[in-house]
Amino acid sequence: MPVRQFITSGSSKEKVSDKSIFREQFVSALEGEGDMDNDGYVTGTELGEFLLSTVVNYTKGAQHPQYGKIRNPYLDKGDFVFALSSNMLKHHNSGISMPPDIDKDNDCFEEIMNDRKKKMGKWSNWQGNMFSRYSRNHDMEEGKVLKPTEKIQMWDKFLAEYSTDNPYSSKDQLLRKKAKDRLEYWRNYREPEPSIENQPSITISIVLCANQASMKRRLSRTSRR
Incomplete structure (x- = not known):
């Protein structure tokens, strides 16, 4: 296809000597x-892109090669092509390694x-069940129906069933700590001793019995006389 292209060593306002970076890079x-x-x-x-990049870089912006095609609709259809010789191609490719294969899948x-x-969804449901179970245990513990030994068994079972750590939350650790505290409380629990308010009636009964026995002895002595 017909084409006319141009490449200059610098812009129209730049003076470029014959021995310049442009010639070496060309x-x-x-x-x-x-x-x-x-x-x-x-x-x-x-060629134009290479020269523009390298020459501007090596001259620190002092030299700006220009390239392009003639503005003619019949002369801008193709591109000049320079075929590299086998020796040039071998030398050029000797230091070039192939890019690594990348898995795009x-x-x-x-x-x-x-x-x-x-997994996160299942653990979330597990955490919700643990919280509900803890709340039920706490409500039953507040009541007076269960015995201390039964409350110990209740918290033991809770800790055994929910002993696994939730990898996506730390709330289960807090509930286990609270459950252990309740378990320790009931293990150390002692039944309260009878109140002292109930003891006077026993004392009075003893006194009354003693008085009755004394009166009987007196009556017996009086009758003998």
Whole structure:
């Protein structure tokens, strides 16, 4: 396809000597460094992009190569192509390694995510059941129906059934601590001794019995006389 392209060593306002970075980079590009896509060819566009990048960099912005195509609808349809020789191609590719294979399949991560969501849901339900069970135990403990030994068994069973740590929450640890405190309380619990208010009636009964016995002895002595 007909095309006319141009490449300059600098812009219209820049003076460039014959011996410049541009010439060195131009030769390097045609020796293979300008082959941007590593296909064994250097196109006019690749050459222009390579020179613009390297020359501006090496001259610290003092020199700006220009490149492009003639503005003519019949002369801008293609691109110049410079084929690299086998020696140039071999030298150019000798230090280039192939990129590593990348696994673009994200299905494994989606499976991990879905599996983790299921586990989190199950643990959330487990945590809710644990809280409900603790609340029921606490209500039954407040009542006077269960004996202390039965309350010990109740909290023992709770701790045994909910001994596993929830990996997604620390609330279960708090409930277990409270349950252990209640268990320890009932293990150390002692029945209260009878109140002292009930003892006077016993004392009075003893006194009355003693008085009655004394009166009987007196009556017996009187009758003998």
